[in-house]
Amino acid sequence: MLKIGIFGVGHLGKIHLSQWAAMKDVEIVGFFDPSDANAESVAQYQIPRFDSAEELIQASDAIDIIAPTTHHFKICEQAIRNGKHIFVEKPMTNTMDEAKTLVKLVEEANIKFQVGHVERFNPAFLALKGHTLKPMFIEVHRLAEFNPRGTDVSVILDLMIHDIDIVLSIVQSTINRISASGVAVMSDTPDIANVRIEFHNGCVANLTSSRISLKKMRKMRLFQKDAYIGIDFLDKKTEIIKLKTPEDEGLFTLDIDTNSGKKTIAIDNPEIKQTNAIRMELELFRDSILHNKPVPVNAIDGLQAMEVAHQILAKIQKSLSPDTAQ
Structure with missing residues (x-):
């Protein structure tokens, strides 16, 4: 059973949460979102709300980041240093320096890292x-x-x-x-x-x-x-x-x-x-972890798209x- 922690339950985050909730071999351990309104909007799922990003990372095997882009790098860096697998929405970071640093960290870590380019x-x-x-x-x-x-x-x-x-x-x-x-x-x-x-x-x-x-x-x-x-x-x-x-x-x-x-x-x-499409990309991320397969859209893909952008x-x-x- 893969333990998933969700960062951000705004408009797209709620969609991700609903897909994870319906998926086999997955347990949502909780979510982190500083917005009380966002938290209230997912109350029907009865999923624990964490007060600390660090605590959610520690409790999870993998995290799904649908927070604002400006927060991506900090959350990813923290998760990588704790050996957690990461799915992060596009663009994967806010700046090119952050993206390059992230690629190096991913290469050094034994984790799965997937970028949410859903149109694939x-x-x-x-x-x-x-x-x-x-x-x-x-x-x-x-x-x-x-x-x-x-x-x-x-x-x-x-x-x-x-x-x-x-x-x-x-x-x-x-x-x-x-x-x-x-x-x-x-x-x-x-x-x-x-x-x-x-x-x-x-x-x-x-x-x-x-x-x-x-x-x-x-x-x-x-x-x-x-x-x-x-x-x-x-x-x-x-x-x-x-x-x-x-x-x-x-x-x-x-x-x-x-x-x-x-x-x-x-x-x-x-x-x-x-x-x-969202269900498929999340399922492939799950399978890449459970069956040790390559992710379909990796950190290099995310970096190359950002470089051009x-x-x-x-x-x-x-x-x-x-x-x-x-």
């Missing part, structure tokens, strides 16, 4: 497992309505970091150049941003994120040789349009005339298995500086 487990993205992904151009739009919750960090670290992580996992190439622009509209940090990432293998990714939109959108489009792939993370839909091959028998096809003759297009809508923030800050040459 979105059913629409999982449907592409087994398909060859070698995009040369990626277009991403992640739009959300304004919500004061989460504005303690920029839209880059709040929303775009999901897509940065997905893009890095797909492209598997080093970055050649980043250009970015962003504007703070409703908060003190950028609320909308557009970013262009150029990779050394020739792939270009164009990412747009906004938390001041009138509608929600979470779409990614991949363009690669002989294929277009559309992923709708919000509506859980995936579409592949490609040149037909002998393996594509049974798919809907369409003949088109081109300058080089007639070509046949095949349209594939992979099966979407209705899974709970902070490069983007630096580019935006430079572009907004009055001293920047025009």
Whole structure:
């Protein structure tokens, strides 16, 4: 039985708590949250509330950190020094120095450390497992309505970091150049941003994120040789349009005339298995501990996503500086 301690039972923390509560081979030993309102909102679970972070860490085999980002490093450091396994929400720390220190501590410790990049487990993205992904151009739009919750960090670290992580996992190439622009509209940090990432293998990714939109959108489009792939993370839909091959028998096809003759297009809508992404990532974390398996999103993954995010923030800050040459 894995003893889990939960740090933070706000909006997302309550969701995590409900998933842990329904999971086999898991016991929630308690939670730590300085907010009385948050604590009251989970009273129905009858789970002990700890007054001390240290006491909760000591009582647990593993901890789940869904506290504000500014608290991540301190809690992680304390847990690592006590030999506890850690699941921490993205971004894994508030600063790059904290992230680099954390990676070193994790490497030195015999623990499992997983970062909560939940879109890796979105059913629409999982449907592409087994398909060859070698995009040369990626277009991403992640739009959300304004919500004061989460504005303690920029839209880059709040929303775009999901897509940065997905893009890095797909492209598997080093970055050649980043250009970015962003504007703070409703908060003190950028609320909308557009970013262009150029990779050394020739792939270009164009990412747009906004938390001041009138509608929600979470779409990614991949363009690669002989294929277009559309992923709708919000509506859980995936579409592949490609040149037909002998393996594509049974798919809907369409003949088109081109300058080089007639070509046949095949349209594939992979099966979407209705899974709970948060439940899946937490179950995989549990299994990595109980069965000594690698975690699906490790500290290095979390660091790499943060590195790109902070490069983007630096580019935006430079572009907004009055001293920047025009």
